[in-house]
Amino acid sequence: MLRSFFIGLSTNKPFRAFSERSSMGRRVSRRFVAGMSVDEAIAAAAQLNAEGIDVSLDSLGESVLQVTQAEASAAVYHQLLDAIAARGLRANVSVKLTQVGMDIGGPSAGPALAERIVGEIVAHAFHTQNFVRIDMESSEYTEPTLQLTERLHQQYPGAVGTVLQAYLFRTEQDASRLIAQGIRIRLCKGAYKEPATIAFPAKLDVDTNYCKLMRHLVSSPVFCGIATHDEVIIDDLRRFVAEHNIDKRAFEFQMLYGIRRDLQRKLAAEGFGVRVYVPFGTEWYPYFMRRLAERPANVLFLAKNFFKS
Numbered sequence: 356m357l358r359s360f361f362i363g364l365s366t367n368k369p370f371r372a373f374s375e376r377s378s379m380g381r382r383v384s385r386r387f388v389a390g391m392s393v394d395e396a397i398a399a400a401a402q403l404n405a406e407g408i409d410v411s412l413d414s415l416g417e418s419v420l421q422v423t424q425a426e427a428s429a430a431v432y433h434q435l436l437d438a439i440a441a442r443g444l445r446a447n448v449s450v451k452l453t454q455v456g457m458d459i460g461g462p463s464a465g466p467a468l469a470e471r472i473v474g475e476i477v478a479h480a481f482h483t484q485n486f487v488r489i490d491m492e493s494s495e496y497t498e499p500t501l502q503l504t505e506r507l508h509q510q511y512p513g514a515v516g517t518v519l520q521a522y523l524f525r526t527e528q529d530a531s532r533l534i535a536q537g538i539r540i541r542l543c544k545g546a547y548k549e550p551a552t553i554a555f556p557a558k559l560d561v562d563t564n565y566c567k568l569m570r571h572l573v574s575s576p577v578f579c580g581i582a583t584h585d586e587v588i589i590d591d592l593r594r595f596v597a598e599h600n601i602d603k604r605a606f607e608f609q610m611l612y613g614i615r616r617d618l619q620r621k622l623a624a625e626g627f628g629v630r631v632y633v634p635f636g637t638e639w640y641p642y643f644m645r646r647l648a649e650r651p652a653n654v655l656f657l658a659k660n661f662f663k664s
Contacts, residue, residue, distance in 0.1 A: 520545035
């Protein structure tokens with residue numbers, strides 16, 4: 356019930372407008388969002404690197420409806436890639452297709468615009484020896500996202516990957532499909548409301564599928580990201596890699612900025628690769644609400660710590 360409530364709020368436009376403009380909203384978001392500007396995001400990345408943790412930077416925004424907005428989003432990513440190269444940071448970038456025009460101008464114009472813009476970002480990453488993660492959104496975007504990732508991988512091998520969501524029935528086949536092409540995957544559970552006809556409705560079933568998929572990914576020759584804060588799942592993977600003599604650096608754990616920082620440092624100290632997904636920007640509201648939907652403990656944490664400095 357709580358998950359559905361926050362997912363519903365994530366699409367509430369009036370509440371979003373109020374939250375993103377209010378000082379109280381920005382203050383609350385700071386737990387999970389690394390500031391509003393590129394400079395703040397780069398500073399957060401440098402701090403995490405100093406702690407032995409890699410980073411994926413995400414300029415927040417989605418569902419843009421104007422070409423100028425899509426181009427402005429792209430400009431931020433080019434700025435990020437240049438800053439990462441200039442600073443020598445261990446960081447890459449993550450981008451959503453709806454942030455760069457996927458929904459603009461009809462069923463053919465939008466995808467073409469998004470492919471051009473993301474293609475330019477991936478080309479930039481390729482020439483600076485970096486990497487772009489195309490984030491996954493709701494299920495209507497799953498197949499277009501996979502196909503676009505496959506086309507860009509053919510042009511810029513090793514410079515682009517995507518995300519698969521364990522709650523979708525199709526994900527096992529999608530994982531095999533991408534692994535066969537050498538495309539890197541971030542595996543997550545999924546944070547959108549999907550019908551029971553295409554997704555597991557029960558948490559236990561999602562967790563079971565997640566564990567099955569993560570074992571497949573870490574056993575493959577492709578470097579992939581296991582995105583979870585669930586210690587039961589993390590311990591399961593620890594045992595699995597030890598039993599099968601899988602190198603701790605053959606994959607990486609991926610976690611969200613501001614969530615389980617103790618666990619991030621612990622895994623890094625144990626020799627595992629750890630990457631933190633660092634979002635920033637003024638359009639933080641939908642992302643923030645999905646984080647609250649994913650983990651009720653986040654709500655309690657914010658309530659207890661709101662008046663602390």
